[in-house]
Amino acid sequence: MPTYIPTIGLEIHAQISTKTKLFCSCDNDSFDKEPNINTCPVCMGFPGTLPVLNQDALKKAIMASLALNCKINNFSRFDRKNYFYPDLPSGFQISQYEQPLAEKGNLIVNVENVEKNIGITRLHMENDAGKLTHVPGGTLCDYNRSGTPLMEIVSEPDITTPKEAVSYAREIQKIIRAVDSSDADMEKGMMRFDINVSLKKPEDKQLGVKVEVKNLNSFRSLEKALEYEISRQTESLKKGESIIQETRGFDAEKEITVSQRVKEQAHDYRYFPEPDLPPMEIAKNEIEEMKKALPELPSAKKDRYQKEYDLQEHYIETLLEDIDLGKFFEELVALTNLPQRSITWTNDIILNQLKKEKISIKEAKIKAPELAYLIKAIENNEISNLKAKEEIFPEMWETGETPEIIIEKKGLKQVNDLSSLEQICSQIIAENQKAVADLKNGNERSLGFLVGQGMAKSKGQANPKILSEIIRKKINQ
């Protein structure tokens, strides 16, 4: 029995993948753009401007809520959250406080083969702030991100270990990607976590004092921050110290949390209903329609991949994390009917290449029908696996050329013609009498050597399986 049990809650901020910002028509994609280029009087908070709700953002937030089993409130509204900071030109954030878009969801996560249900308190929408960069002599403000639509997904404090927290966060990422509500690309800051964690003794009825750690921007940071906080609080409590309710930051290099400020109470923000936006009324039949339009969710897809294709767990995870790669794989299997060959090509070769070039499968020149042709050609012994990987695939990848043309051009068609293979075998048997004698005495490695000689003689174009059959037959004659 552990001395203390952690109680963990997670707040996830995910950028909604819309074309424009939440309340204006500025471009929502500011990655790698010149600072302050995607701004207008609305998202710069000028007096006299009026926000207009982006209906696409609302729809995507509802889809995410439904996928997380949340109840959509028929009536919800925006509130102003007032605080003063240079990244927020209007002096308030438009968020949802008392009547959020959706509530009471849940998610089942699987940690080391144990299923656990984690409650979702609420999902609400809000706009993001700008980005500050501190430099010697001042601070640079970039408002490109100001007004970007966010969903905040708040969990119940049902999580008890760092591993559970990571599984939960990973599952949320897969789900919001599956319903196309967010790209959730952590490297681009599209998904961030705030955690709160407290410790209590197993026999305690009440929870311990809660500490918040803000702005974690990777799964690793999430896990490490929780591990550190749990051990820090355990040490303090063992020494008889009390835990201070506070907000801490995470130093990703040292993997420790550091105190930032004593927790603000909710009323510090002076929330009040946003006067410039009408409340949102969402009819029951609209919600029902959207429920019907939900695509296959990751948990169902996982079961299907297991049943239909018998894929290993780590392969399935890859396909669920990258929706487009998953589609590519499914197209490949539909064309080849060879799940195992298709997954090893998708995961071991295509994915490596994508990672190397930092692109998505959509941006790659290679298309599923061409790769399917190549895979079938290997399966039918028309070309060798080695030639496919080393000579044909790289050219397909670089140029987008079809494998038929490359095979033809390079003269790579595997020699399956029995009479020419018989001739090669007779030659190598004559030239390698010692290896032949060894093989006759039961040394199986000599067979590999002889096949290798045959491959060399055919300049790699012979079918090694047929070569080995012929050699064996000739020796036993």
Ligand SMILES: [Zn+2]
């Ligand atoms: Zn704008």
